[in-house]
Amino acid sequence: MVRNEASVATRFLLSLMLATTMLSLTASDAFAVAGNASCRNQAPPGNFEGAQKAFSGVAGAQSNISYANTPLCTDVGNANDDLKGSHSWVAIYSNSDTNDIVQIGLSNCKDPFNPTGCSQSMNWFWAWGRSNCPGLLDVIPAPKRIAAASTGTHTFQVLLTDTAWKVKIDGAQKGTVGSTSICWGRDHAGWLSETWDNGDQMGANWPSAQDYAGAQYQQGIGGSWANPNFTSCLRQSDVWDYLCQLVNGSAVDVWTDRR
Amino acid sequence: MIDIRHYKVVGTLVFAVVVLGALAIATGAAPHVAAQDPNMLACGVTSPSDVAAAFPLQRASDFRSHLPHALGVPELDRSDPAYVVVFAGPRAIGVVGAPALDGRTVAPRVYDHVVCVIIDGDPTFYANVNTADMTP
Numbered sequence: 001m002v003r004n005e006a007s008v009a010t011r012f013l014l015s016l017m018l019a020t021t022m023l024s025l026t027a028s029d030a031f032a033v034a035g036n037a038s039c040r041n042q043a044p045p046g047n048f049e050g051a052q053k054a055f056s057g058v059a060g061a062q063s064n065i066s067y068a069n070t071p072l073c074t075d076v077g078n079a080n081d082d083l084k085g086s087h088s089w090v091a092i093y094s095n096s097d098t099n100d101i102v103q104i105g106l107s108n109c110k111d112p113f114n115p116t117g118c119s120q121s122m123n124w125f126w127a128w129g130r131s132n133c134p135g136l137l138d139v140i141p142a143p144k145r146i147a148a149a150s151t152g153t154h155t156f157q158v159l160l161t162d163t164a165w166k167v168k169i170d171g172a173q174k175g176t177v178g179s180t181s182i183c184w185g186r187d188h189a190g191w192l193s194e195t196w197d198n199g200d201q202m203g204a205n206w207p208s209a210q211d212y213a214g215a216q217y218q219q220g221i222g223g224s225w226a227n228p229n230f231t232s233c234l235r236q237s238d239v240w241d242y243l244c245q246l247v248n249g250s251a252v253d254v255w256t257d258r259r
Numbered sequence: 260m261i262d263i264r265h266y267k268v269v270g271t272l273v274f275a276v277v278v279l280g281a282l283a284i285a286t287g288a289a290p291h292v293a294a295q296d297p298n299m300l301a302c303g304v305t306s307p308s309d310v311a312a313a314f315p316l317q318r319a320s321d322f323r324s325h326l327p328h329a330l331g332v333p334e335l336d337r338s339d340p341a342y343v344v345v346f347a348g349p350r351a352i353g354v355v356g357a358p359a360l361d362g363r364t365v366a367p368r369v370y371d372h373v374v375c376v377i378i379d380g381d382p383t384f385y386a387n388v389n390t391a392d393m394t395p
Contacts, residue, residue: 098359099354100357114303116301117382131393137332196353236358
């Protein structure tokens with residue numbers, strides 16, 4: 001009798017181990033397909049690939065960005081599966097704080113604390129943030145959904161006028177915030193792709209690439225537009241399969257090599 | 260002799276139980292969330308315990324009359340109606356911030372004293388809000 005109970009217990013444990021193995025194999029990187037890897041649940045910060053231009057007083061940034069479907073990572077049953085995202089954007093920002101930014105671009109993200117901005121589908125989005133502005137509340141630059149993204153290549157622009165910041169797609173304004181709402185120094189323009197989880201796809205999928213082309217920045221409010229003359233990719237990634245390549249001084253390609 | 264078929268069957272059953280359990284948890288939570296105000300859902304409220312206070316504003320510009328110690332919000336100086344959700348605890352909100360220029364160190368992305376303000380369905384999240392003497 002005791003032997004039978006032990007046998008049942010042993011079988012149950014073996015079954016449990018088998019089930020667990022099946023689950024882990026299903027979710028493991030060994031079975032990951034391109035652009036649909038398992039969530040890695042890494043802590044912030046996110047990953048970045050692309051290019052930037054340091055320029056004090058920059059007042060505009062724009063480029064064409066080609067559409068790329070960027071699948072999010074596959075849940076593995078961890079609580080941290082809930083936060084994941086892939087974004088491709090044009091922005092003006094400050095080196096004073098990573099939340100000091102105005103940006104517009106493409107996004108696919110999941111965030112239970114921001115379900116409006118992150119609807120788990122390919123969207124156009126914009127965001128703005130503010131920190132350490134005397135007398136003003138801090139604003140968290142969480143994605144704001146504009147509309148479902150359309151395929152093809154579109155022109156994304158961030159522009160500061162005398163009275164307001166404006167974000168545009170193909171010349172049409174999609175969002176605005178008054179210039180009095182932002183105090184931070186405008187010292188960088190960026191053309192970057194970003195992921196929140198190492199398993200999210202960034203840019204296009206190997207061997208194709210997501211292309212930022214015709215990048216320009218504006219040298220002061222109402223000033224002339226200039227070629228950023230990229231000399232190197234900006235790369236801040238925890239994983240090897242996010243890649244970046246300069247095409248020329250105003251174009252950069254980003255993709256995920258997850259073969 | 261081990262009969263692998265037996266373990267496959269039992270393993271599949273355990274897998275099914277895991278999936279059904281997850282579904283039960285998920286469906287158990289859904290009706291509660293669905294019953295909430297759309298503004299609360301837009302701000303990512305998943306449980307009443309998330310919220311310290313929630314109230315409508317006839318005009319967005321009334322924000323500081325309800326939160327007298329909050330810092331300035333010039334972007335709310337407008338006459339559109341708004342809805343305010345004051346969160347009770349920290350919120351780990353995903354941000355599309357700039358890359359860190361001094362390596363990989365960035366500001367924490369778990370925010371304290373978060374307030375969500377919705378105008379025309381569009382939420383904006385504020386952090387480090389002084390809610391003392393708040394009057395919903």
